[in-house]
Amino acid sequence: MSGTVIVVTSGKGGVGKTTATASIGAALAMMGPSVALIDADIGLRNLDLVLGLEGRIFHNLVDVVDGAVDAHKALIRHKDIKNLSLLPAAQSRDKTAVTPESMKAVADELKSTFDFVIIDCPAGIEQGFKNAVAGAEKAVVVTTPEMSAVRDADRIIGMLEHEGIADPWLIINRIRFDMVKKHDMLDVNDVLEHLKIKLLGVIPDDEAIIVATNKGVPVVVDEKSKAGRAFRDVAARIMGEDVPMAAAAEEEDWFTRIIRWFARARG
Amino acid sequence: MKSQEVIFIGTRSGLRLILDAEDNIENLKRALERRLHEAGGFYSGARVSVETRGAVVPPEWIEEVRSVLEDHGLLMEERSRDAATPGDEAPDPEANGSERGGAGQAQSLPGADTVMIRRSLRSGQSVSFDGNIVIMGDVNPGSEVCATGDILVFGSLRGVAYAGANGRQDARVVALRLMPTQLRIADRIARSPDGEVQAPLSPEAAFLRDGAIVIEPWTTH
Numbered sequence: 047m048s049g050t051v052i053v054v055t056s057g058k059g060g061v062g063k064t065t066a067t068a069s070i071g072a073a074l075a076m077m078g079p080s081v082a083l084i085d086a087d088i089g090l091r092n093l094d095l096v097l098g099l100e101g102r103i104f105h106n107l108v109d110v111v112d113g114a115v116d117a118h119k120a121l122i123r124h125k126d127i128k129n130l131s132l133l134p135a136a137q138s139r140d141k142t143a144v145t146p147e148s149m150k151a152v153a154d155e156l157k158s159t160f161d162f163v164i165i166d167c168p169a170g171i172e173q174g175f176k177n178a179v180a181g182a183e184k185a186v187v188v189t190t191p192e193m194s195a196v197r198d199a200d201r202i203i204g205m206l207e208h209e210g211i212a213d214p215w216l217i218i219n220r221i222r223f224d225m226v227k228k229h230d231m232l233d234v235n236d237v238l239e240h241l242k243i244k245l246l247g248v249i250p251d252d253e254a255i256i257v258a259t260n261k262g263v264p265v266v267v268d269e270k271s272k273a274g275r276a277f278r279d280v281a282a283r284i285m286g287e288d289v290p291m292a293a294a295a296e297e298e299d300w301f302t303r304i305i306r307w308f309a310r311a312r313g
Numbered sequence: 314m315k316s317q318e319v320i321f322i323g324t325r326s327g328l329r330l331i332l333d334a335e336d337n338i339e340n341l342k343r344a345l346e347r348r349l350h351e352a353g354g355f356y357s358g359a360r361v362s363v364e365t366r367g368a369v370v371p372p373e374w375i376e377e378v379r380s381v382l383e384d385h386g387l388l389m390e391e392r393s394r395d396a397a398t399p400g401d402e403a404p405d406p407e408a409n410g411s412e413r414g415g416a417g418q419a420q421s422l423p424g425a426d427t428v429m430i431r432r433s434l435r436s437g438q439s440v441s442f443d444g445n446i447v448i449m450g451d452v453n454p455g456s457e458v459c460a461t462g463d464i465l466v467f468g469s470l471r472g473v474a475y476a477g478a479n480g481r482q483d484a485r486v487v488a489l490r491l492m493p494t495q496l497r498i499a500d501r502i503a504r505s506p507d508g509e510v511q512a513p514l515s516p517e518a519a520f521l522r523d524g525a526i527v528i529e530p531w532t533t534h
Contacts, residue, residue, distance in 0.1 A: 197436050200453050204435030208335065240453065242433065 049080075049157040052164050052284075053182035055206070057198030059169030061190045062219040065255060065265070067166040068096040069274070070186070072264035073281035075130035079161035082121060084133045084152065086178035087168040088143060091135035097124060098262025099132055108136035111148040117155045127264070131160075141173045146180030153181025162284075171205060179206065185214035186246060191221050191232040196240055203243060215246035217280065222251045247280035248291060249273050318344040321356070328356065328387075330378075334365040338374045342381055349385040357386035426462065434458065434472065441478070454494055463487070469512075473497075482521055487531055491517040501526050 054067045067083060075081040085093035088108065094100045105120035110133065117133065124130035133152070136143065156163045167178035179185065185206050189199040199216070206214050218237055225231035234248055252273035258265035265274040266281075279289045318336045322329040332341055349356060361382055363375060379389045426444035433448075436455030440446060445462035456472040458464050461479040463486070470488035475497040477484025482499050492510050496503045496519050503519075503526040516531040 197455055201436035201455060204438050207435075242451070 047158065047161075049159075049161045049163055050184060051153045051157050051182045052162065052184045052186060053167050053179050053211075054164060054186045054188060055167035055175065055178065055202055056169065056188040056195070057171060057202040058189075058195045061188050061195050062249070062255075063169070063188050064092045064096055064166055065259060066186065066188050066217055066219065066249075066277070067164055068093060068264050069266050069277035070281055070284070071162070071164050072097075072124075072127055072130055073266040073278045074162055074164075074284065075124070075127045076266065076278075077281060077285060078129070079285070080129045080131075080159070081162045081164060082131045082133060082156045082160040084156070084163065084165045085135040086144075086149065086165050086174065088135045088174070089137065089140045090168065091137050093166050094122075094132060094134045095262060096259050097130075097132060097264065099124065099134070100262070103134045106134045106136040107152065108139050108143045110152055111144050117152050118159065121156075126267070141168065141177065144177045146176050149177045150181035171201065175202075175205070176209075179209050179211060182211060185211045186217055187214045187241075187243070188217045188219055189237065189241075190219050191226070191234075191237060193232070196232070196237055200241055203241060214243055215284075216241060216243050217247050217249060218245070219249045220251040221248055245291065246283055247276055249276045249280075319348055321348065328359045328361045330361050330363045330382075332363065332365045332370070332374075332378065334370045338377055341374070342377060345378065345381050349381070349387075354386070358388070360388045360390050362390045433468065436472075443479075452488075452493075460484070466491075476519075484520070486519040487516065489516045491519060491528060496526055498526055 054063050054070070056063050064087070071081045071083045083093060083097075084107065085091050086107070087093070094103055099122050102122050102125075104122075105115045107120075109115045110117045110120050121131040121133055124132065133156070153163050153165065163181075165178050165182060168174035187199050187202055187206075189195045203214055206212075216238070218234055221234070222231055226233045234245070238245060250272045252265070252271055254268055254271035255265050255273050258268060258271070258274075265271050266277045268274045282289045318333045318341050320331040322331065330345075363378055382389050428440070428442045428444065428446055430440060430446065430448045431450070433450030434440065434452045434456035436453055439457040439459070440448070441457075441459035443461045445465070446458055446460040447465045447467070448458065449467045451468040452458055452466055452470045452472040452474065454471045457475070458466075458470075458472065459475040459478050461477065461481065461484075463484055464474050464476045466474075466486075466488035468488070469490040470486070470493050472493065473495045474486045474493050476486045477499040478497075480499050484498050486493075486496060486498065490512055492505065492512060494505060498519065498521050501521060501524070517528050518531045519526055519528045521527075
């Protein structure tokens with residue numbers, strides 16, 4: 047078996063790479079495929095925390111690269127989602143502890159037994175980025191609807207092309223439809239017009255993400271969360287399903303919602 | 314799948330060898346050896362001018378490349394300009410991730426005065442060329458195009474464009490949607506107005522008139 051290695055990257059920090067990695071990974075695993083996540087943000091590890099696995103870390107990515115332990119042995123199985131595993135980053139080392147070659151070797155080894163290997167890339171365009179993309183065949187570029195994040199995404203797309211990863215997917219994170227409607231925020235088309243790559247999903251700004259992150263429960267587990275639903279759609283699209291961009295449509299305003307509520311109450 | 318590390322281009326005045334300077338010398342040497350091996354003596358005796366694309370390369374690299382070329386019976390031409398200090402007239406075109414159309418050496422190529430780029434330039438990428446540049450794609454903010462001649466963009470020009478970089482007063486910048494961050498023609502600079510810029514509805518051209526950069530709808534007259 048040979049799985050697909052996907053890197054989640056953005057250039058700019060704080061746009062939601064780690065949340066996206068955890069959410070997409072969890073959503074894919076819940077659909078059936080086996081998923082291994084690799085936290086490549088050595089020295090600033092977070093993915094374990096977002097997944098609620100911090101206390102279970104024993105080995106990490108640098109141990110694997112150093113040859114101290116086998117990649118499969120270092121993996122932590124997720125406590126609730128059985129198809130999901132994590133290879134955590136080392137916290138006491140830095141990006142220079144790994145090379146692109148060693149990272150590729152780890153990704154190649156994991157993809158022999160997993161359907162998906164998803165790499166959480168650190169912010170920036172330096173060594174951490176070069177390590178994270180080395181073993182990847184596909185890339186997901188995360189941006190928010192802000193000019194600075196879009197510019198950085200543009201830069202990253204150029205660098206991915208240079209690394210031989212063509213046609214990355216785009217996720218527009220933390221969009222607020224109320225602000226878009228008032229023209230206070232870039233809309234999906236503004237971002238697409240600039241970046242011109244394939245849209246994989248639009249994730250609405252959602253407080254449930256903050257709650258989920260702090261609790262260490264992937265947001266996709268939350269049936270009611272809009273962001274969770276959007277990430278489940280993203281996973282389905284990665285699986286090749288043709289899911290319409292529901293979140294890209296206008297969100298209902300309070301008036302329609304009341305009418306619908308009345309309609310439901312009557313019927 | 315990775316973009317090519319070494320590229321040979323045949324021209325009237327000889328062979329051009331373009332190295333991807335963002336790679337490391339060991340990879341480049343290996344790729345060059347492989348390419349020459351595949352060619353099976355085809356290039357033997359040819360004169361080669363070596364150019365780099367991307368970052369500035371240390372002089373040792375050039376010596377290493379020279380020895381590989383000479384091992385295969387090729388002659389490396391002395392470079393017309395020190396490529397370690399390129400773009401002295403250009404606004405830092407070698408930033409990084411750049412794809413330089415071979416500024417520095419290209420002026421020695423008669424006839425090859427227009428370079429065609431069939432993709433978009435993204436933030437951080439740049440092209441500079443001694444001659445005209447045609448880009449079939451967008452020039453995004455954060456990228457740069459620098460030409461000693463004209464610049465033609467078949468797409469949106471939203472980065473920095475520098476035409477007439479050697480001082481040519483009649484250089485022009487034409488784009489389907491001309492909305493650059495900054496425009497330079499010869500020794501003049503113009504920047505886009507502050508605040509929101511409306512996308513132009515038709516192709517426009519920028520050129521010098523009475524010493525100032527003016528923009529007008531593109532017509533063939």
